[in-house]
Ligand code: HMG
């Protein structure tokens with residue numbers, strides 16, 4: 001499970017180090033048609049930690065009827081090294097989710113808002129405005145409990161029901177999520193329609209609103225094969241946190257046409273080629289994705305996994 005590495009040429013205009021925020025166990029597995037056994041989820045997360053991923057989003061404390069694939073969240077978290085050096089955030093949409101996460105001993109949670117009215121309704125049974133009302137006590141109580149809060153904004157580049165989404169609308173929702181007290185904002189291209197120049201315009205618009213790249217992460221889905229190009233565009237704009245999913249698993253069960261996330265292996269390969277530090281062992285990661293593809297019974301869409309697996 002080895003092979004040649006990428007050609008390495010350092011571009012001094014790019015960041016020297018990047019944090020990869022692994023979302024495979026959550027974004028990846030939430031969209032699977034079959035339910036992955038608990039033992040396999042534990043092994044997946046353990047192997048990702050061992051491969052050097054610095055942060056691994058483990059699961060979601062959402063309504064089990066809405067996402068049955070992650071209904072075992074409490075049982076899963078009970079088997080994870082929550083006090084270890086690698087944070088293992090969980091998604092929580094509301095106070096009930098936060099209660100469950102706190103009871104399970106989680107120290108990192110993520111709320112997830114929508115930039116559009118329709119997706120707020122489809123994903124959260126809320127409106128654009130009421131999602132913020134729902135999140136407010138979640139963030140306040142989490143911070144009181146010394147729990148870190150990340151916030152996602154979905155549909156930042158386009159929405160399957162509403163079409164193009166204005167940059168100003170994304171910035172407005174994102175700014176309000178940060179004002180609630182979230183430490184980091186992850187900008188989601190939920191259905192993968194974003195393209196490179198749009199990425200730059202969005203990051204610049206946040207900058208103009210006083211929200212710098214140190215507060216932002218990018219979360220690309222690869223539906224149209226643009227995720228890696230978009231990540232490169234974001235790197236050129238100074239972003240240093242990227243969400244990615246081992247083997248390119250992923251999607252959102254409540255967003256038509258959402259497919260896999262940017263594959264962590266493809267991101268690692270590009271970063272290594274650019275001489276950017278990331279701390280991930282590519283061979284161990286590819287071996288993990290090949291094993292997970294076996295569990296799921298289908299090949300990984302990642303080019304790097306296919307080339308080296
Ligand atoms: P609702 O039906 O409006 O909930 O769903 P409710 O508040 O009316 O409560 C109804 C019942 O559900 C109550 O129980 C609650 O206790 C229970 P009852 O009194 O009837 O017995 N309940 C819960 N149970 C367990 N855990 C909970 C919970 N909340 C309520 N957390 C809700 C509203 C937000 C719960 C629902 O819409 C939901 O769970 N949505 C989650 C959808 C989801 O997980 N989507 C995927 C993640 S987002 C994503 O993938 C995008 C991202 O990757 C970024 C990107 O790509 O852009 C992050």
Ligand code: MG
Nearest residue numbers: 027188190251
């Ligand atoms: Mg996603």
